[in-house]
Amino acid sequence: MKHWLRLFGTSLATGLALSAVPALADTYPNKPIRLIVPFPASGATDLLARAIAQKVGTNMGQQIVVDNRPGAGGAIGSDMAAKAPADGYTLLIATTSTHSIGPYINPRLPYNTETDFTPISQVAIATNVLVVPNNLPVKNVKELIDYAKKHPGELNYASSGNGTVVHLTAEAFKAQAGVFITHIPYRGTALAVPDLISNKVQILFDSIVSGLPHVKDGKLKALAVTSLKRSPLAPEIPTVSESGLPGFESDTWFGIYGPKQMPAELVTRLNAEFNKAIQSPDVKERLGKLGAEPVGGTPAQFATMVKKDSARWGKLIKDRKITVE
Numbered sequence: 001m002k003h004w005l006r007l008f009g010t011s012l013a014t015g016l017a018l019s020a021v022p023a024l025a026d027t028y029p030n031k032p033i034r035l036i037v038p039f040p041a042s043g044a045t046d047l048l049a050r051a052i053a054q055k056v057g058t059n060m061g062q063q064i065v066v067d068n069r070p071g072a073g074g075a076i077g078s079d080m081a082a083k084a085p086a087d088g089y090t091l092l093i094a095t096t097s098t099h100s101i102g103p104y105i106n107p108r109l110p111y112n113t114e115t116d117f118t119p120i121s122q123v124a125i126a127t128n129v130l131v132v133p134n135n136l137p138v139k140n141v142k143e144l145i146d147y148a149k150k151h152p153g154e155l156n157y158a159s160s161g162n163g164t165v166v167h168l169t170a171e172a173f174k175a176q177a178g179v180f181i182t183h184i185p186y187r188g189t190a191l192a193v194p195d196l197i198s199n200k201v202q203i204l205f206d207s208i209v210s211g212l213p214h215v216k217d218g219k220l221k222a223l224a225v226t227s228l229k230r231s232p233l234a235p236e237i238p239t240v241s242e243s244g245l246p247g248f249e250s251d252t253w254f255g256i257y258g259p260k261q262m263p264a265e266l267v268t269r270l271n272a273e274f275n276k277a278i279q280s281p282d283v284k285e286r287l288g289k290l291g292a293e294p295v296g297g298t299p300a301q302f303a304t305m306v307k308k309d310s311a312r313w314g315k316l317i318k319d320r321k322i323t324v325e
Contacts, residue, residue, distance in 0.1 A: 032089075039070050043189050125295055132204075145179055156202055208233065227249065
């Protein structure tokens with residue numbers, strides 16, 4: 001009798017567990033989803049996240065709440081996402097800074113970017129733009145390099161934090177141009193822009209998503225973009241590569257992660273929703289105005305891209321002996 005009861009109990013538990021699987025997919029989401037942005041409001045990552053989150057939330061019938069958690073080059077917000085429950089209600093929009101560069105420049109991160117997150121989808125890629133104050137007496141990259149060489153130690157460059165793509169792009173520029181420029185880290189490029197406009201800092205390799213509007217408003221000068229080809233958003237701005245530093249290239253990718261061990265059916269659902277959203281005409285138009293291109297793809301493709309990108313930045317960090325200041 002006891003043996004039969006044990007078998008019955010085991011069968012009942014198994015049946016309940018199996019029945020819960022489709023229920024999870026069928027009922028998700030039944031409350032708002034939090035999308036952590038590990039950088040300040042009004043920065044490139046924030047603007048892009050809001051453009052996509054609104055569409056995904058509308059399509060899924062639940063609000064996606066953007067939660068800005070800036071600091072430590074994106075590590076504070078990323079850590080919050082890594083330690084959240086893997087129930088699909090906390091997501092992270094990550095970037096080149098947080099997942100390709102961060103682990104190499106700061107080996108003491110409180111998480112492992114490969115094992116503590118679940119890749120969901122790459123959503124976009126954007127080039128960076130080199131901007132300077134209007135009163136800096138340079139009109140192009142060559143003049144900037146010449147000025148830096150004639151005024152050693154006088155120029156400062158801003159970044160969105162130690163270990164971010166903004167920081168590393170400037171370091172790559174310094175290495176190839178053979179100049180010395182002092183690094184001034186901020187908690188995000190949006191916080192650095194006022195100091196750039198007032199000439200407290202002189203150089204910023206901002207994402208074109210957030211940097212170009214200040215150029216169009218006449219508040220800053222754009223000297224070049226960091227992609228190998230000119231941006232269709234601003235074809236009049238030359239590339240760094242064509243301006244005296246051949247082959248120079250730096251782009252920023254944006255992608256969605258969840259905490260580790262997320263249920264496969266939720267990953268599949270979210271991947272489909274984000275892919276659908278970024279290919280919709282209105283979101284593509286909004287991304288285009290921000291200077292970003294939609295990407296999409298599978299979680300595996302996203303993970304492979306990040307691994308390849310990480311190796312590239314890891315080499316620069318090792319060669320330049322760059323550490324967190």
